[in-house]
Amino acid sequence: MSDPTTADTDGETMHHVRLSVNGATYDIEVPARRLLSDAVRQDIGLTGTHVGCEHGVCGACTVLVDGVPMRSCLMFAVSAEGQEVTTVEGLGDADGSLGAVQQAFKDCHGLQCGFCTPGFLTTITACLRDNPDPTREEASEMVAGNLCRCTGYQNIVSAVLRAAELQGAGCATKPEHAAQEAQA
Amino acid sequence: MKPAPFAYLRPECLQDALEAYADHADDAKILAGGQSLIPLLSMRLAAPTMLIDINRLTELSYVHTDASGVRFGALTRHAQIEHDKRANRAQPLLRKALRSVAHPTIRNRGTTVGSIVHADAAAEMPAVLRLLEGSVTLRSHEGSREVGAEDLFVGPLETSLAAGEIATEIFMPALPAGAGVAFEEISRRRGDYALCGAAAIVQTDPGGAVTSVKTGYLSVSETPLVLDLSDAFDDGELSQTNLTGAGELASAAVQPETDIHATADYRRQLAGVLTKQVIEQAHNHASARTIGGSQ
Ligand SMILES: Cc1cc2nc3c(=O)[nH]c(=O)nc-3n(C[C@H](O)[C@H](O)[C@H](O)COP(=O)(O)OP(=O)(O)OC[C@H]3O[C@@H](n4cnc5c(N)ncnc54)[C@H](O)[C@@H]3O)c2cc1C
Ligand code: FES
Ligand code: FES
Numbered sequence: 001m002s003d004p005t006t007a008d009t010d011g012e013t014m015h016h017v018r019l020s021v022n023g024a025t026y027d028i029e030v031p032a033r034r035l036l037s038d039a040v041r042q043d044i045g046l047t048g049t050h051v052g053c054e055h056g057v058c059g060a061c062t063v064l065v066d067g068v069p070m071r072s073c074l075m076f077a078v079s080a081e082g083q084e085v086t087t088v089e090g091l092g093d094a095d096g097s098l099g100a101v102q103q104a105f106k107d108c109h110g111l112q113c114g115f116c117t118p119g120f121l122t123t124i125t126a127c128l129r130d131n132p133d134p135t136r137e138e139a140s141e142m143v144a145g146n147l148c149r150c151t152g153y154q155n156i157v158s159a160v161l162r163a164a165e166l167q168g169a170g171c172a173t174k175p176e177h178a179a180q181e182a183q184a
Numbered sequence: 185m186k187p188a189p190f191a192y193l194r195p196e197c198l199q200d201a202l203e204a205y206a207d208h209a210d211d212a213k214i215l216a217g218g219q220s221l222i223p224l225l226s227m228r229l230a231a232p233t234m235l236i237d238i239n240r241l242t243e244l245s246y247v248h249t250d251a252s253g254v255r256f257g258a259l260t261r262h263a264q265i266e267h268d269k270r271a272n273r274a275q276p277l278l279r280k281a282l283r284s285v286a287h288p289t290i291r292n293r294g295t296t297v298g299s300i301v302h303a304d305a306a307a308e309m310p311a312v313l314r315l316l317e318g319s320v321t322l323r324s325h326e327g328s329r330e331v332g333a334e335d336l337f338v339g340p341l342e343t344s345l346a347a348g349e350i351a352t353e354i355f356m357p358a359l360p361a362g363a364g365v366a367f368e369e370i371s372r373r374r375g376d377y378a379l380c381g382a383a384a385i386v387q388t389d390p391g392g393a394v395t396s397v398k399t400g401y402l403s404v405s406e407t408p409l410v411l412d413l414s415d416a417f418d419d420g421e422l423s424q425t426n427l428t429g430a431g432e433l434a435s436a437a438v439q440p441e442t443d444i445h446a447t448a449d450y451r452r453q454l455a456g457v458l459t460k461q462v463i464e465q466a467h468n469h470a471s472a473r474t475i476g477g478s479q
Contacts, residue, residue, distance in 0.1 A: 012189050032192030032235070033185050033225070054186060055223035062289055069289045074222045078192055079215075079239055123289060144374050145287025 022090030037061040039077035048088040059146030062119035088118035100166040110159035116148040187225035194237040206325035209348035216298035253357040262291035274358040277365040281308040287375040306377040311408040315400030321353040337407040364470030366462040379446045380454035384462035393420030404438035427460045434459035
């Protein structure tokens, strides 16, 4: 049985957890009930991951766990040990410029207040990996599990298509289609 | 922090998990995907003193398909089964229903076994297990037993699992030749729990006559409900008259409740309408399989 190193403070057992986030390693001491979303924001200090509903409905907290989108409010930090977590801070290009999905959101006005945006960016990044050349219908399907209260979904769906175009896959098959969508 | 404190164990193999659960059967809960349990903990609707995290039991992450049907383990995520081609060739109702279980992101983490033993009558997969007459393997420190779907669901969010038992595997029978399946639900938004959902399995004989019609329902009863509507088709025809009769039988048989999302009457009407739709679709599916010789 793997029993992470533990220490007592205020009677609650603390777990030593080594988390790998955006390629960097963080050693944190947390109780088992610390949600991954809170660990990322409070213990590690990466506040790009937003917390809306805290029960899995809104999608704002979505991060990639071993490349797969998951709700960080529905995971405990202890459970994420040994897995690679990617937050919105990890989506930029190596030179510090915006990644394709981020750039597409900027190009298409895919955000207003930006609260929901980190969850959309992580989700779309993973979805475009599986389907690099989505139709508008598929793009809309990709973001169906994320809520946005102010931008509206038209521009967000356009941003998905624009991101596909920026990543190159869209160009070969339907350049006009994606460009039109981006302006819509 | 939102959840109340709990002790946390993360066994590396099933044997260790069973031993730990035997020692703490009264106060421990199993943590699978956590997509139902963690919201309950965060809202403090549940406060177990110990969680046994089974996410390291990779031996329970599999989808095995043979001529008899599909078996999957306690760590198999909804998404794994949804995307497994062999499994869905053997039993196409799996994907048809899994596509309505929450959103893809939830399906990446949540387990189908967890969903079934969570036994929410508004969930898709408990109804599918009942309709297909599948079974679940339960393991404890003391041994193993197999429970049929009809004996598993005993009340709202309540199963016949004994203290210290872990559901390790679910078996879903393959779709027989000449049979077809369908699934439909109405929810307020895609990915939400359904106001009403229905699944059907229609069996036809080599001449194309309907020989058996069964339907399963979600969100209209306390435990997953299955109806045998074969009598409505006793002339073997899929006529509008027979479909209407089946819809009326279904509306009369469901026991929906009124809540903030929908009235009981509305759900009752949905059950009737969906019944007709899924039977017709399942029949089309059976015909297409017979002609196409495949799915
Ligand atoms: C926003 C949102 C929307 C959702 N919508 C739907 C929906 O439309 N339809 C639907 O069906 N579900 C829905 N779900 C729930 C989701 O499908 C869950 O994944 C599933 O119900 C539970 O599986 P889990 O692996 O996450 O189990 P957990 O949450 O880990 O566990 C659930 C319960 O089962 C017990 N348990 C789990 N595995 C075992 C086991 N192997 N042996 C014994 N006990 C066990 C746990 O102790 C706990 O009591 C939704 C969830 C969210 C967050
Ligand atoms: S904060 Fe996690 S889904 Fe809303
Ligand atoms: S940009 Fe404000 S909630 Fe989406």
